[in-house]
Amino acid sequence: MKDTTAALYIVATPIGNLADISARAIEVLSSVDVIAAEDTRHSKYLLQHHGIETSTISLHEHNEQQRSELLLTRIAAGESIALISDAGTPLISDPGYRLVNMAREQGIKVIPIPGACAVIAALSASGLSAERFAFEGFLPPKSTARRQALQSLENEPRTLIFYESPKRMVASLQDMLTVFGGERKACLARELTKMFETIVTLPLAELVDVVINDANHQKGEIVLLVEGQSTVVDRDEAEEVRVLQILLDEVPLKQAAAITASILGIKKNKAYEMALKLQQK
Template sequence: MTDPTPGILYIVATPIGNLADISFRAVETLNQVNLIAAEDTRHSKYLLTHYQIATPTISLHEHNEQQRSDVLLQKLQAGESIALISDAGTPLINDPGYRLVTRVIEAGIQVVPIPGCSALIAALSAAGLASNRFAFEGFLPPKVFARQHTLQQFIHETRTLIFYESPKRIAATLQDCQQIFGPDRQATLARELTKIHETIKTAPLAVLTEWVTNDLNQQKGEIVLLIAGAPAAITADEQAMQQLLTLLLPEMSVKKAAAITAQWLSVSKNAAYQLALKLQQK
């Protein structure tokens, strides 16, 4: 007798607030699998009931993931397909599931993502901060000293920083950010995304801190905090180019000033030309 064909583990993203944000494919998958592994079956019941999904559920959270992964792996090996969902958003993004997915991959079983909502991506898309490079760091430490120590490590980080934060700590965290990154650093508070009281505000840290401290409504709900990256450090070559171009540009064209700078300093002609354009626009 041959072994059964293994099932598939589907990683299914669910809404982060507004139930209408689920995809057709996600609903179809949740209906077709044999079992749904949910972070909290009581919480997920509302979503499943709303879409009339009657598939059986089983819990998988941070406290039982190790043991529950054994059970789910056996079911997959027996040919059953399983959907993994979290309380909200994309599973594994600051949620349980990493150990299960690792075990399933090691067993040679297919893992299929069903993409959808993610609070950090939704916040980044509407923040107005640089989005080509960013670093997601999950929740900051709850204790003041540990939180400040963690933030200190990002002083020179040029990527946009993204954190999740508790509403109970957001005012204190913003005060720490203002102290460490400076009052003028741009930041975004994205709160209760896709829900009735959704708030997205981008402002200098000093302004954002004062606003949240004085408005208790902004200290409620689920929060994503984004901090603009630090300005990139100027290299020695860039500094030398800037000094020479500042002298040359009042006397000649951008193209000629860039050519002389590139030849004199043995740097890229294109780099010198691009910097000359920026300096001319100031």
């Protein structure tokens, strides 16, 4: 039995540049009993590049349920197994959820080996707010469903992050322009860490033009980011006072505050405190 503890290791691999892998990831991949890979043919180039001779077994969306049962049985018998995807951190729009979920349900130790992730790499260099963000994965392929998905996010204040395929990228950007408006900033991050890495952040109207007029921007691995909806500015306090004064002449204080909060979209506590002050004058 190898030195690696019997467990499931979730190992992040490079998203392009083969040098973007940690020493710990190489050590784990070299010492586990088997590596579960999304595509063993794809992963062999990374493993060969780093001199990793560990055997591999496929785990993808079509065999994950059956293969997970087999892998967990092996871990229960004392083996150690690493999970990798074709690129980046496993489970982020990649297979692996069933395996990890089943492992935790069975009390099997799951150990993350962090590293590259296209979502975080794109966000860090986009110039958009990274304080709060929402990763939405891939948008629906059909325009109607895609627009509906975007409309549900129209007022989301967090930075929005999507993966998109080259063949749908222009259509998705155009739908974003329709839903979010031309002034909303957006970022195209493509081929991250690779030779033709491109990161362009512009208002959506300008970004759509740039992408349409340069076919090179429509190729490769793509991350799209859109800034969140700006926080709604506070309403004029004079308007809040005016509504409260009208209502206080007709209904009890608590009810006046609740109605004002509902009409103006402010917090009930704030409306109640203002109503108290007005009543005490």
